[in-house]
Amino acid sequence: MPSPLLGAVLVDDEELARALVRQLLAAHPDIRILAECANGFEAVKVVAETKPDLLFLDVQMPQLDGLEVLELIERDAAGRPAVIFVTAYDQYALKAFDANAVDYLLKPFDRARFETALARARTRLDSGAAPALDPLVPRGAPLSRVVVKDGVTVTVLPVSKIDYVKAEDDYVLLRADGRNHLKSQTLASLEEALPKERFVRIHRSYLLNLDRLVRLEPSATGAPTAVLTDGARLPVSRTGAQRLHDRLGH
Numbered sequence: 001m002p003s004p005l006l007g008a009v010l011v012d013d014e015e016l017a018r019a020l021v022r023q024l025l026a027a028h029p030d031i032r033i034l035a036e037c038a039n040g041f042e043a044v045k046v047v048a049e050t051k052p053d054l055l056f057l058d059v060q061m062p063q064l065d066g067l068e069v070l071e072l073i074e075r076d077a078a079g080r081p082a083v084i085f086v087t088a089y090d091q092y093a094l095k096a097f098d099a100n101a102v103d104y105l106l107k108p109f110d111r112a113r114f115e116t117a118l119a120r121a122r123t124r125l126d127s128g129a130a131p132a133l134d135p136l137v138p139r140g141a142p143l144s145r146v147v148v149k150d151g152v153t154v155t156v157l158p159v160s161k162i163d164y165v166k167a168e169d170d171y172v173l174l175r176a177d178g179r180n181h182l183k184s185q186t187l188a189s190l191e192e193a194l195p196k197e198r199f200v201r202i203h204r205s206y207l208l209n210l211d212r213l214v215r216l217e218p219s220a221t222g223a224p225t226a227v228l229t230d231g232a233r234l235p236v237s238r239t240g241a242q243r244l245h246d247r248l249g250h
Contacts, residue, residue: 040064
């Protein structure tokens with residue numbers, strides 16, 4: 001019985017890199033290349049439209065990098081697409097495997113190494129392993145921006161633009177530039193990823209950008225209310241008030 005056809009999408013801003021993967025895949029007649037993308041924004045759209053089994057994904061790309069692409073694409077219950085990172089930068093390897101990538105091909109690589117990665121991807125697809133559900137918590141440097149997908153629209157929010165983050169069931173609401181943005185992520189994981197010197201957990205449901213805090217107002221309960229630069233008022237728990245006190249130094 002012949003193997004079922006597998007669809008693949010190639011994402012790399014370098015045409016020569018895509019050409020090499022295309023050439024290596026030519027030896028596998030059961031794999032059909034559905035699309036090639038030169039940037040991350042295009043990749044998010046194409047993956048949603050084509051629903052590939054395999055995704056060959058560069059990390060270092062302009063505008064939207066490969067890790068952000070992986071965070072934004074939807075993966076089915078069987079873990080499709082199986083993702084193989086293809087990059088010249090080895091410092092992203094830990095993040096890639098944290099994101100449940102199948103393999104990490106470091107350029108330049110040879111056919112034997114490529115075949116090993118492809119075999120791992122086939123094993124993943126055959127086993128039906130579930131994907132990692134929570135977005136990446138980066139190791140090392142904190143986030144400098146947060147990516148949010150709404151339908152086919154991708155918005156990149158610099159962390160300096162975020163006023164506050166609120167827990168909304170299985171989502172977080174990010175308030176930035178007078179607009180609300182919903183992202184499928186837990187407040188705890190985003191708190192871990194954001195810069196600690198800028199964001200403080202003021203309540204079990206709120207993270208506050210300290211740059212937006214104007215004053216704390218007392219309340220009848222004894223826990224203060226945070227008043228922001230745009231007039232927004234956020235609840236502050238007693239523990240959150242202590243964190244603010246410690247952070248602000250008074």
